[in-house]
Amino acid sequence: MTMxxxxxxxxxxxxxxxxxxxxxxxxxxxxxFGLLLSELAEVVHDENGSFANYDFEGWREISELRVLDKKPxxxxxKAVHFEIxxxxxxxxxxxxxxxxxxxxxxxxxxFARDGGQCQYCGRRFPTNQLSLDHVIPRSRGGMSTWENxxxxxxxxxxxxxxxxxxxxxxxxxxxPVRPRHNPLLVLKLQNPKYASWRIWIGDAVQAEAxxxxxxxxxxxxxxxxxxSDYEEESLxxx
Ligand SMILES: [Zn+2]
Numbered sequence: 001m002t003m004x005x006x007x008x009x010x011x012x013x014x015x016x017x018x019x020x021x022x023x024x025x026x027x028x029x030x031x032x033f034g035l036l037l038s039e040l041a042e043v044v045h046d047e048n049g050s051f052a053n054y055d056f057e058g059w060r061e062i063s064e065l066r067v068l069d070k071k072p073x074x075x076x077x078k079a080v081h082f083e084i085x086x087x088x089x090x091x092x093x094x095x096x097x098x099x100x101x102x103x104x105x106x107x108x109x110x111f112a113r114d115g116g117q118c119q120y121c122g123r124r125f126p127t128n129q130l131s132l133d134h135v136i137p138r139s140r141g142g143m144s145t146w147e148n149x150x151x152x153x154x155x156x157x158x159x160x161x162x163x164x165x166x167x168x169x170x171x172x173x174x175x176p177v178r179p180r181h182n183p184l185l186v187l188k189l190q191n192p193k194y195a196s197w198r199i200w201i202g203d204a205v206q207a208e209a210x211x212x213x214x215x216x217x218x219x220x221x222x223x224x225x226x227x228s229d230y231e232e233e234s235l236x237x238x
Pocket of ligand 1: 118119120121122123152153154155156157
């Protein structure tokens with residue numbers, strides 16, 4: 001299938017459940033359709049509270065019916081001869097493993113934890129203007145850990161250079177800590193697009209997303225990272 005969808009649709013994320021309906025990953029749209037087409041996964045669709053499972057063909061047929069009644073938060077992909085809706089939730093048919101118990105450290109997870117806010121000047125930036133800063137520089141033995149990495153704008157990162165915050169006289173906005181829940185997931189849940197994920201996600205993660213949304217609604221939208229960075233992100237569904 002050749003995808004010529006709007007980049008916004010291709011940039012969407014899809015929640016992936018294991019065979020036992022436990023959330024295990026978030027993947028991009030291309031990977032999601034790859035899983036569907038290779039019959040490794042099926043769509044789990046919530047239609048006003050009742051769930052239906054579809055293989056690729058079934059989903060394509062349902063999409064044909066739904067195309068005339070697109071909803072505001074839906075995403076659609078145009079293939080050569082048809083349009084198909086981007087599913088929000090997939091279930092892996094042969095995958096039994098459970099999600100990792102800890103949140104995986106990644107560049108975008110740090111950006112999401114810090115809400116796209118430079119931890120030195122306190123301003124918010126889109127992802128492409130952010131960098132990762134080792135609070136204690138690596139050259140001084142600083143480790144790549146949640147507690148030693150923060151989101152920094154390029155300007156602050158350059159200004160700080162290979163120095164510690166004290167040496168550079170730059171104060172951190174927040175003390176960096178290991179997040180209890182996957183910050184990428186917390187960020188996604190603030191977007192009404194992913195409302196259908198909530199039933200698969202633990203209450204604690206939802207509560208954190210709701211708190212974050214209330215604290216700062218604007219930041220969530222500004223740090224949508226590109227889809228590829230979401231692939232295979234593990235989730236903590238505690
Ligand atoms: Zn800054």
